[in-house]
Amino acid sequence: MINVTKPFLPPLEKYQEYVSGIWKRNWVTNHGPLVSELELQLKSYLEVPHLLYLSNGTLAIQVAIKALELHDEIITTPFSYVATTSSIVWEGCTPVFVDIDPQTLNIDPSKIESAITSKTTGILATHVFGNPCDVEAIGAIAKKHGLKVIYDAAHCFGTTYQGRSIFHYGDISTSSFHATKIFHTGEGGAVFTTDPKMLKVMSYLRNFGHETPTEFAMVGINAKCSELHAAMGLCVLPYMDEILKRRKELALHYDKILEGLAVHRQKIQPGAVPNHSYYPIIFRSTQALEASIAALNKFNIYPRRYFFPSLDTLNYVHSAPCPISRDIASKILCLPLYHDLSIEEADYIARLLLREQNN
Numbered sequence: 001m002i003n004v005t006k007p008f009l010p011p012l013e014k015y016q017e018y019v020s021g022i023w024k025r026n027w028v029t030n031h032g033p034l035v036s037e038l039e040l041q042l043k044s045y046l047e048v049p050h051l052l053y054l055s056n057g058t059l060a061i062q063v064a065i066k067a068l069e070l071h072d073e074i075i076t077t078p079f080s081y082v083a084t085t086s087s088i089v090w091e092g093c094t095p096v097f098v099d100i101d102p103q104t105l106n107i108d109p110s111k112i113e114s115a116i117t118s119k120t121t122g123i124l125a126t127h128v129f130g131n132p133c134d135v136e137a138i139g140a141i142a143k144k145h146g147l148k149v150i151y152d153a154a155h156c157f158g159t160t161y162q163g164r165s166i167f168h169y170g171d172i173s174t175s176s177f178h179a180t181k182i183f184h185t186g187e188g189g190a191v192f193t194t195d196p197k198m199l200k201v202m203s204y205l206r207n208f209g210h211e212t213p214t215e216f217a218m219v220g221i222n223a224k225c226s227e228l229h230a231a232m233g234l235c236v237l238p239y240m241d242e243i244l245k246r247r248k249e250l251a252l253h254y255d256k257i258l259e260g261l262a263v264h265r266q267k268i269q270p271g272a273v274p275n276h277s278y279y280p281i282i283f284r285s286t287q288a289l290e291a292s293i294a295a296l297n298k299f300n301i302y303p304r305r306y307f308f309p310s311l312d313t314l315n316y317v318h319s320a321p322c323p324i325s326r327d328i329a330s331k332i333l334c335l336p337l338y339h340d341l342s343i344e345e346a347d348y349i350a351r352l353l354l355r356e357q358n359n
């Protein structure tokens with residue numbers, strides 16, 4: 001069986017070494033030495049000034065919304081994972097969807113201003129499949145209207161824009177280190193900011209608002225990660241260069257062998273170096289998409305309809321419909337892409353897709 005993704009697992013012995021240390025110290029969670037070490041190593045690997053390691057990418061978005069004190073309306077994209085929208089609603093805010101650019105699949109900045117009202121407090125946009133949003137255009141609009149910007153950068157580990165990590169952008173960027181993501185700690189996530197004051201606020205939010213064991217600075221939540229999770233991250237991080245390189249090879253190979261397939265692809269933002277976290281293809285019709293899925297499923301290959309459905313169709317949101325996002329969501333497929341997918345397996349998948357098209 002070939003699934004859309006497969007978590008990268010480091011050598012077991014290496015993980016066991018870290019676990020032995022945890023047993024020795026008898027320090028399992030609450031900002032232990034492995035969490036601190038992982039935060040340091042991530043800062044150095046990504047060349048970012050600040051980050052906080054959190055328990056998952058969804059809490060990272062919720063902590064960011066809380067830290068920036070967003071309320072009322074948040075402008076957001078309908079083409080993302082459900083956590084982007086559900087976090088807005090969970091925080092008591094209202095998502096206002098702005099349709100996407102059909103080429104980049106990111107929120108269309110030219111449509112943002114007409115969605116701003118007196119109740120708008122922020123913009124929450126996703127860098128879809130690791131492809132950076134038009135951060136200059138979004139930044140300029142936010143500045144003009146006094147709005148805060150959060151980027152859901154869950155797909156972006158290793159993506160750079162203008163030569164530096166995309167996590168630099170926005171008032172806060174968030175990421176996910178879930179097992180299916182390109183860098184992972186089993187479950188996990190992070191918030192990034194260049195503002196030390198924001199960092200301080202988010203560190204309170206992550207840990208119940210504790211100032212000291214008996215004093216509380218503000219309302220908080222538990223968004224801490226355990227030493228066991230940090231150990232996984234410390235084992236995976238040394239492989240990241242190799243993982244990014246391998247994914248690029250596989251993606252370029254797919255490009256070559258699927259040249260004759262009648263699909264279109266996401267346009268990468270100029271100035272960006274993507275991380276090939278996914279391999280999305282957009283079919284001409286839902287019918288062509290479904291026929292291709294069936295053809296692959298017959299041979300135990302399970303690609304994934306990602307993102308589907310378009311989030312403006314969720315039963316708990318009320319917003320203007322987004323026809324472009326709905327259209328793309330109805331035709332897009334992510335092909336299997338993971339570290340130990342072989343060239344032969346990619347060739348096999350491509351042959352099945354081309355055969356189905358020529359049927």
Ligand SMILES: *Cc1c(COP(=O)(O)O)cnc(C)c1O
Pocket residue numbers: 056057058059080081083084126152154155175176177178188189
């Ligand atoms: C995975 C993902 C999340 C949620 O991250 P978790 O760590 O699973 O909570 C949020 N947004 C996007 C775009 C994602 O892909």
